[in-house]
Amino acid sequence: MIQTKRQTRQRPARPGWAGVCLARRLVGRLTKHTGEPSVSAKVELENIEKSYGATQTLRSASLTIEAGEFMTLVGPSGCGKSTLLRIMAGLQPQSAGEIRIDGTSVDHLRPRERDIAMVFQSYALYPHMSVEQNIGTPLRIRRLPTAARLPVLGRLVPGQRTARRQIQEAVREVADQVEIGHLLPRKPAALSGGQRQRVALARAIIRNPKVFLMDEPLSNLDARLRVTMRGEITSLHRRLGATFIYVTHDQTEAMTMSDRVAVMMDGEIVQCASPQELYTNPQDLRVARFIGSPEINVVSTEETARWTGQPLPDSIAHIAFRPEALDFTPKSAGIGVDARLLRHELLGHDVLVFLQTDQGTEITGRIPAAQWSGLAVADGRIAFTLRPEALLAFAPSGKRAPLPFSPDGMMPADRMLSHAS
Amino acid sequence: MSKTRQAGAGMRYTLGQFASHAFLLALAFIFMFPFYVMLVTSFRAPQELFTPEFNWLPQTFTGAHYYIESLTATPVLTFMKNGVVISLGILLVQLLTAIPCAYALAKFEFRGRELLFAIVIFALTVPIQVPALPLFLGLNAIGALDTYFAAMMPFFLSVFAIFLFRQSFKSYPDEIIHAARLDGMSEWAILWTIVVPGSVPAIAAFSVFSLTSHWNDLYWPMIVIRSNELMTPPLGLAYFADSESGENYGALMATATILTAPLMLAFLFAQRQFIRGITMTGVK
Numbered sequence: 001m002i003q004t005k006r007q008t009r010q011r012p013a014r015p016g017w018a019g020v021c022l023a024r025r026l027v028g029r030l031t032k033h034t035g036e037p038s039v040s041a042k043v044e045l046e047n048i049e050k051s052y053g054a055t056q057t058l059r060s061a062s063l064t065i066e067a068g069e070f071m072t073l074v075g076p077s078g079c080g081k082s083t084l085l086r087i088m089a090g091l092q093p094q095s096a097g098e099i100r101i102d103g104t105s106v107d108h109l110r111p112r113e114r115d116i117a118m119v120f121q122s123y124a125l126y127p128h129m130s131v132e133q134n135i136g137t138p139l140r141i142r143r144l145p146t147a148a149r150l151p152v153l154g155r156l157v158p159g160q161r162t163a164r165r166q167i168q169e170a171v172r173e174v175a176d177q178v179e180i181g182h183l184l185p186r187k188p189a190a191l192s193g194g195q196r197q198r199v200a201l202a203r204a205i206i207r208n209p210k211v212f213l214m215d216e217p218l219s220n221l222d223a224r225l226r227v228t229m230r231g232e233i234t235s236l237h238r239r240l241g242a243t244f245i246y247v248t249h250d251q252t253e254a255m256t257m258s259d260r261v262a263v264m265m266d267g268e269i270v271q272c273a274s275p276q277e278l279y280t281n282p283q284d285l286r287v288a289r290f291i292g293s294p295e296i297n298v299v300s301t302e303e304t305a306r307w308t309g310q311p312l313p314d315s316i317a318h319i320a321f322r323p324e325a326l327d328f329t330p331k332s333a334g335i336g337v338d339a340r341l342l343r344h345e346l347l348g349h350d351v352l353v354f355l356q357t358d359q360g361t362e363i364t365g366r367i368p369a370a371q372w373s374g375l376a377v378a379d380g381r382i383a384f385t386l387r388p389e390a391l392l393a394f395a396p397s398g399k400r401a402p403l404p405f406s407p408d409g410m411m412p413a414d415r416m417l418s419h420a421s
Numbered sequence: 422m423s424k425t426r427q428a429g430a431g432m433r434y435t436l437g438q439f440a441s442h443a444f445l446l447a448l449a450f451i452f453m454f455p456f457y458v459m460l461v462t463s464f465r466a467p468q469e470l471f472t473p474e475f476n477w478l479p480q481t482f483t484g485a486h487y488y489i490e491s492l493t494a495t496p497v498l499t500f501m502k503n504g505v506v507i508s509l510g511i512l513l514v515q516l517l518t519a520i521p522c523a524y525a526l527a528k529f530e531f532r533g534r535e536l537l538f539a540i541v542i543f544a545l546t547v548p549i550q551v552p553a554l555p556l557f558l559g560l561n562a563i564g565a566l567d568t569y570f571a572a573m574m575p576f577f578l579s580v581f582a583i584f585l586f587r588q589s590f591k592s593y594p595d596e597i598i599h600a601a602r603l604d605g606m607s608e609w610a611i612l613w614t615i616v617v618p619g620s621v622p623a624i625a626a627f628s629v630f631s632l633t634s635h636w637n638d639l640y641w642p643m644i645v646i647r648s649n650e651l652m653t654p655p656l657g658l659a660y661f662a663d664s665e666s667g668e669n670y671g672a673l674m675a676t677a678t679i680l681t682a683p684l685m686l687a688f689l690f691a692q693r694q695f696i697r698g699i700t701m702t703g704v705k
Contacts, residue, residue: 089599091599110602111603112603112604118600118603120596120599122596124594124599124600125597126600126615128618141604
């Protein structure tokens with residue numbers, strides 16, 4: 001009976017999983033689905049520290065993730081983001097600090113008792129089990145008695161037929177949600193990367209957990225599939241309503257998927273804010289540099305002093321501005337700068353302009369393609385202006401400092417000095 | 422080399438390849454020849470054995486004569502049963518003890534792990550002859566001499582197995598074990614249902630080593646086994662070669678053939694396991 005059911009439900013093999021139209025169809029399907037809403041939980045991290053011998057991987061990381069939020073931990077490799085995720089899951093103990101889920105401390109609980117599901121970068125599927133067994137494993141462990149799970153003899157234990165049928169149905173339902181219903185009898189080795197990631201997602205979804213942890217789940221996929229899966233994971237989050245904590249080193253993933261992003265550097269959470277806030281209002285020079293592509297322009301205060309003719313106080317070491325802040329319109333208000341044009345890159349809609357000032361500082365600008373064609377380049381030199389409100393000032397420590405420019409672009413020396421004192 | 426390969430169907434093999442195959446065939450002949458002599462002696466008449474010229478095939482084919490004689494005159498089947506009980510018993514306990522030890526050494530972090538592993542490596546250097554006397558005295562003291570237990574006991578803990586499995590388990594991806602922990606499996610379940618199936622090649626390889634060495638072992642059974650009905654194949658063969666069959670080489674060789682056959686068949690079976698292997702493509 002199971003056999004016939006399987007045959008009727010089998011779909012024809014479809015070439016090109018990565019197809020965009022498929023993704024659209026899938027997103028529609030996921031959002032339409034009205035399953036029982038899973039309960040989400042608030043996760044609080046308080047002064048989490050982790051050290052291996054003398055090296056400290058995490059130094060006092062504190063973060064509150066609201067129930068149902070999509071929080072991304074982003075940072076360069078080795079910043080401790082994966083370690084933090086593993087500590088939340090209970091796979092590693094922290095050296096100090098406390099983790100609370102819905103207000104209660106979970107530090108003493110083992111991974112299985114924390115009601116947390118995790119998706120790994122390497123998918124971590126059980127290689128000798130079929131897709132169906134892989135997805136069903138969490139339910140088999142929860143719903144079948146220990147004796148019934150024994151390899152061969154387990155089948156002889158009475159009173160497990162209903163439970164097994166329910167598990168099978170649940171597996172089928174979840175597999176259909178992520179469009180791998182026709183792959184259930186296969187082994188992980190016979191699947192493509194994208195299909196394996198779907199199996200890993202299904203294995204996490206089937207448990208109906210309060211919190212999903214994802215450790216760079218897309219970084220082993222090719223670029224096209226990554227875009228598709230990005231949309232799938234966000235719609236999954238919308239549908240399940242659970243708390244998602246997502247780790248990535250890819251700022252595009254962080255910016256496009258999350259409600260909030262926590263940027264981690266050298267074992268610390270440097271800033272946690274909405275993606276837009278991180279971009280426009282970074283609180284640390286490292287955050288400003290990490291978020292945004294092409295990278296933010298950072299110039300020394302000596303350089304800006306030459307531009308404006310006014311020195312800046314010692315409390316400021318760097319001035320930064322995004323490539324879009326460069327204004328090439330003639331006679332526009334602001335700080336005027338004259339630079340040599342090194343080269344330009346056409347990106348279709350936009351043009352990247354690479355400039356070098358006489359002091360050797362390189363500056364990147366981004367302007368609409370239409371404006372580029374009308375640009376006046378005289379003798380390999382080009383002039384642009386910067387609006388003062390687009391500039392970000394950073395203290396020598398790298399922390400954000402108040403900007404000593406007045407809105408009209410002039411810097412009254414007296415006000416500036418009083419600020420420094 | 423690629424030039425000769427392109428030259429045509431008749432020139433597909435180079436001189437070097439011929440030479441290496443000839444060398445390998447010569448080696449194979451040297452290793453197979455004693456077995457061939459064993460087999461052919463069990464089928465030929467006794468007067469052919471000491472003739473000056475060597476014949477590849479028996480002049481007088483005796484058929485199953487010596488085999489029937491061997492099976493009726495000596496308790497060959499009893500020897501084989503003892504061999505099976507002792508070598509499988511040893512293997513079973515070795516696997517049950519070595520697999521958890523190796524898993525702990527490979528995947529758990531605890532104080533003194535490196536020291537323990539160093540002790541394991543050190544124990545590899547101690548041959549069975551060293552503790553033989555204390556073991557014999559101890560078994561004698563508890564009155565366990567001349568039992569299956571006495572024949573098996575010294576081999577229950579295999580440091581070689583711990584070492585081999587530890588290397589194999591160490592290469593098992595941590596992420597899969599982490600996923601299993603999050604799915605709610607106990608450490609025992611993770612070990613036996615997740616890690617062990619991924620290490621089948623190592624376990625099969627060790628099983629072949631263990632079974633052959635204990636099936637063929639003469640030293641320890643000769644020390645602790647007295648009664649005929651507990652004798653292992655090599656011990657029985659040695660005993661009956663002296664006392665009963667005496668000059669009857671045909672029967673002796675027939676017995677030897679019967680006693681070697683199970684091991685040969687077991688090896689052929691395990692070889693298929695080796696080749697099939699277990700692919701770890703669930704990761705990456």
